[in-house]
Each structure stands twice: as C-alpha cells, then as structure tokens.
Amino acid sequence: xxxxQLLSLGDTxxxxxxxxxxxxxxxxxxxxxxxxxxxxxxIAAAKLARRRLWRVVGEAYSVLFRGIxxxxxxxxxxxxxxxxxxxxxxxxxxxxxxxxxPFLVGALAVGLISGAYQAxxxxxxxxxxxxxxxxxxxxMGMSWSLRLRRVLVPxxxxxxxxxxxNVCQMxxxxxxxxxxxxxxxxxxxxxxxxxxxRQYFTFYLIGGxxxxxxxxxxxxxxxxxxxxxxxxxxRSPGQS
Numbered sequence: 001x002x003x004x005q006l007l008s009l010g011d012t013x014x015x016x017x018x019x020x021x022x023x024x025x026x027x028x029x030x031x032x033x034x035x036x037x038x039x040x041x042x043i044a045a046a047k048l049a050r051r052r053l054w055r056v057v058g059e060a061y062s063v064l065f066r067g068i069x070x071x072x073x074x075x076x077x078x079x080x081x082x083x084x085x086x087x088x089x090x091x092x093x094x095x096x097x098x099x100x101x102p103f104l105v106g107a108l109a110v111g112l113i114s115g116a117y118q119a120x121x122x123x124x125x126x127x128x129x130x131x132x133x134x135x136x137x138x139x140m141g142m143s144w145s146l147r148l149r150r151v152l153v154p155x156x157x158x159x160x161x162x163x164x165x166n167v168c169q170m171x172x173x174x175x176x177x178x179x180x181x182x183x184x185x186x187x188x189x190x191x192x193x194x195x196x197x198r199q200y201f202t203f204y205l206i207g208g209x210x211x212x213x214x215x216x217x218x219x220x221x222x223x224x225x226x227x228x229x230x231x232x233x234x235r236s237p238g239q240s
Contacts, residue, residue: 040118
C-alpha cells in the first residue's frame with residue numbers, strides 16, 4: 001500500500017482518522033489554555049498580593065505544577081480522579097469502577113500545568129507596566145473596574161503575548177501525553193495507525209509533521225497578534 005492509499009480519506013486509509021485526531025488535539029489544547037489562563041491569572045494575583053499567605057499559596061502552586069513531571073500529573077488526575085468518583089458513587093449505591101472522561105482529565109491536567117507557567121508570564125507582564133499609567137488613571141477618577149479594563153489588562157496582555165506564545169506551544173506538545181489514558185488525539189492516532197500497518201516510521205513522521213504544522217500556525221497567530229498590538233500602540237495618542 002503506497003502513501004496516498006495510507007492517507008486516503010476512505011475506509012481503507014487513515015487520513016480521516018488523523019484529521020479527527022488533529023482536531024481533538026486542537027480542542028484539547030484550547031480548553032487547556034483557557035483553563036490555564038484562569039488558573040494563571042489567579043495565581044499571578046496571589047503571588048503579587050500583599051498578604052504573605054496568598055504569596056505562599058501562589059508559590060506552592062508554581063513549584064508543584066512546574067516541578068512534577070507532566071505525565072505524573074496526568075496519571076494522578078486520571079487514576080486518582082477515577083478512584084474518587086468511584087468512592088463517591090459507592091456512597092450512592094453504584095457498583096464497580098467508574099472511569100472519568102479522558103478529555104476532561106487531559107484538559108484539566110494540562111490546564112493546571114499551563115496555568116503555572118502562565119502565572120509567571122502574567123506576573124512578569126504586570127511588573128513591566130509603567131506605574132505612572134496606573135497612577136494617571138487613578139488621578140483621572142477611574143474606578144477600579146475601569147482601570148482594570150482600560151489600562152491594566154491591555155498593558156499586561158501586550159507584555160504577555162510573547163510568553164503566552166511559548167506556553168501555547170508547550171501545551172500543544174503536552175497534549176500528546178494524554179494518549180496514555182486513551183484519548184485519541186494526534187499522537188494516539190499515529191500510534192494506532194503505525195501499529196496496524198507496521199508503517200512505524202511513516203506514521204510517526206506524519207504525526208511529527210502534524211505537530212509542526214500546529215505549532216507553526218499557533219506561532220504565526222501570536223506573531224500577528226503582537227504586530228497588531230504594536231501598530232495599535234504606535235497609533236495611540238501620546239505615544240512616540
């Protein structure tokens with residue numbers, strides 16, 4: 001069977017399965033990034049807080065999820081989550097072992113890992129914001145919510161974009177680890193196709209090309225976003 005037949009979209013080829021798996025990889029990465037943005041912003045706020053307790057909590061989160069291997073985090077969430085759900089189910093009369101959805105576990109695990117890195121990006125971006133801009137907004141009588149929406153968030157995002165691009169690519173590659181708990185994403189589909197056809201080199205090479213395509217597209221999107229933000233800043237009144 002030649003390469004075109006192997007990658008055909010029909011019943012005899014693996015093209016459709018690989019495309020669906022690539023879509024699953026994108027969906028998992030996007031969900032993980034959104035969760036990571038939520039966790040990361042909260043942890044960044046905690047690490048910047050005046051109260052020592054919040055700073056300790058934020059630092060503990062960062063040390064934990066940046067220090068433990070990603071694969072171990074996924075195993076802990078998958079098997080630990082299944083054990084917890086099974087125990088709760090037994091209290092309500094359910095029997096047997098209850099699995100947890102691999103997609104949910106994968107998005108949560110990768111999201112928590114991503115959040116630890118996003119927190120550092122947001123914290124560094126916040127420290128890069130000129131304090132004079134916040135003081136000027138306060139002097140103009142802006143409310144806290146208005147200062148947050150009109151001054152702080154746009155400035156933080158501008159400084160955070162390069163770092164977020166790196167975190168996005170890291171999360172995209174981390175999504176391949178979810179294959180160990182049975183989710184059919186790009187890595188898992190490549191593995192299944194390789195094992196079924198004995199074309200290991202071919203399908204692993206195709207899987208690698210798929211990840212290169214996705215990381216290239218994400219990098220391009222972040223570059224466009226950075227360029228747009230830079231043009232907007234240059235057009236803003238009062239900017240040199």
